[in-house]
Amino acid sequence: MQNVWLRPITLEDADAVQRCASDAKLAATCNVPHPYPLNGGQQFAERSIRAREQKQRFPHAIVCNDQFVGVIGINLPDFSNLTAEVDYWLAVPFWGRGIMTQAVGLVVEIAFQELGFRHLFSSCWAENPASCRVLEKNGFRKIQSVLNDGHFGQKFLGQTIHRFRLSYEEWLNRAKAS
Numbered sequence: 001m002q003n004v005w006l007r008p009i010t011l012e013d014a015d016a017v018q019r020c021a022s023d024a025k026l027a028a029t030c031n032v033p034h035p036y037p038l039n040g041g042q043q044f045a046e047r048s049i050r051a052r053e054q055k056q057r058f059p060h061a062i063v064c065n066d067q068f069v070g071v072i073g074i075n076l077p078d079f080s081n082l083t084a085e086v087d088y089w090l091a092v093p094f095w096g097r098g099i100m101t102q103a104v105g106l107v108v109e110i111a112f113q114e115l116g117f118r119h120l121f122s123s124c125w126a127e128n129p130a131s132c133r134v135l136e137k138n139g140f141r142k143i144q145s146v147l148n149d150g151h152f153g154q155k156f157l158g159q160t161i162h163r164f165r166l167s168y169e170e171w172l173n174r175a176k177a178s
């Protein structure tokens with residue numbers, strides 16, 4: 001197990017976000033734009049802080065061994081239906097070490113226990129089996145596969161996206177069983 005924890009994004013993360021998000025290999029797998037804007041890290045950090053204050057999104061820095069390694073967010077909160085989306089990216093040098101599996105586990109706990117959501121959703125491209133696996137390892141179930149007609153952004157138009165869901169009850173039952 002890696003030493004992984006989550007904390008809110010701060011302005012001090014701007015440089016690390018800029019460096020990590022500028023990697024073409026990262027942009028090829030997720031909705032991070034490429035080329036990444038020159039002030040993208042700073043804008044991301046400022047928007048993240050504002051969004052959290054206004055309860056529009058809950059973006060977290062993923063920290064591993066005291067180093068910023070990626071971002072994981074609880075997004076599109078619906079406080080009437082108690083649903084939200086989980087989205088994430090990990091800096092390329094840290095792929096394949098189990099870090100995102102741990103980070104998703106931590107963010108799910110925050111979403112259910114601290115924020116009170118009852119259903120979490122997430123999506124991953126069919127071409128990104130590692131991301132699907134991370135969700136499955138945290139108990140998310142695939143509920144739908146759809147072609148991206150633009151609803152999930154313009155970048156991967158025409159590609160298949162898998163939708164996943166995890167309910168609070170499913171999560172509790174898993175915790176009891178383990």
Ligand SMILES: CC(C)(COP(=O)(O)OP(=O)(O)OC[C@H]1O[C@@H](n2cnc3c(N)ncnc32)[C@H](O)[C@@H]1OP(=O)(O)O)[C@@H](O)C(=O)NCCC(=O)NCCS
Nearest residue numbers: 029030089090095096097098099100101124129130131133
């Ligand atoms: C995809 C991503 C989230 C995975 O994070 P990670 O920390 O490298 O993942 P982990 O090491 O925790 O786990 C990856 C799992 O996928 C598996 N995996 C990796 N490549 C795979 C492949 N090609 N096919 C099937 N499974 C694969 C690994 O074996 C591991 O499962 P296991 O523990 O059962 O062996 C990370 O690489 C990332 O952020 N990529 C860029 C952004 C992105 O893809 N975001 C998600 C948008 S959909």
